[in-house]
Amino acid sequence: MAHELVTHLLPHSGASVRIGISGVPGVGKSTFVEALGLHLMTKGHRVAVLAVDPSSQISGGSIMGDKVRMEHLARNPASFIRPSPSAGSLGGVARKTRESMLLCEAAGYDVVLIETVGVGQSEVAVAEMVDVFLVLMLPNAGDEIQGIKKGIVEMADLLVINKADGAYRTAAQQAQRSLQNALHFIRSRRKGWTTPVLTCSALESEGIEDVWEMVQQHRNFLQEANLLDDLRADQMEAWFFSSLREEIMTRFYQDPKISAQLKTSLAEIRRNRRSPHQAAEALAQRFLASRPKESSSCS
Secondary structure, X not given: OHHHHHHHHHHHOOOOEXXXXXXXXXXXXXXXXXXXXXHXXXXXXXXXXXXXXXXXXXXXXXXXXHHHHOHHHHHOOOXXXXXXXXXXXXXXXXXXXXXXXXXXXXXOOOEEEEEOOOOOOHHHHHHOOOOEEEEEEOOOOOOHHHHHOOHHHHOOOEEEEOOOOHHHHHHHHHHHHHHHHHHHHOOOOOOOOOOOEEEOEOOOOEOHHHHHHHHHHHHHHHHHOOOHHHHHHHHHHHHHHHHHHHHHHHHHHHOHHHHHHHHHHHHHHHOOOOOHHXXXXXXXXXXXXXXXOOOOOOO
């Protein structure tokens, strides 16, 4: 029923501006999301926030405190906030983030903000489901060249140096100039688009309007270059392959014959009696052999 609902709503989705927001822990992602969301609602937008909350590697639990961190945004009737635990999802992206995004769009939310955990492969997954990938950076993050080496910066459509206030205002301006210079050494994610570097203070709501204007410029660029439709098609294709991998893995681990052999294989690996690759190949062959044979007649 859930799959049928999502399929039914597909024609009513896709009209929103999809923005992925990432950055290292402590960069102020939640504060920035709230400041941007409140700013957009003053312009008449309806904003949905899909926040992936990091799960403990020990207990597996999540605080799920996004509504607490975004207190003013959560109370606004024009907003919707859905925190999701990262546990059990590849790269820390909640398994149903894409479905949630489509449901929000069908419900009339015209801006969808996806806040990532800020580490690991979650950025790659989120970058594949949004129109604009925005990376927040600290004003005192150190050597800008070191930052450029990180894949997350190379994926960014927009770089924003947050916390550009008080004693950090000058440092943020210096970091902005350094990053702009460093970006000349890498190829832009999209041909024809030069990744801009902006500064803002989410805490004091300074520079938020400039960020939104740049997001709109990026969307206009996609539309004028006839890239938006292809981008959305690529997002659906990425969703398909992600779902396919999850479906295969789910069926693999639910197979009772695999469960029995898995314990034996793990014991052999731990005792160095079998290589991990050899054990994995044997399990894959066992799984394929256990699949029902295709019927020769068409049904």
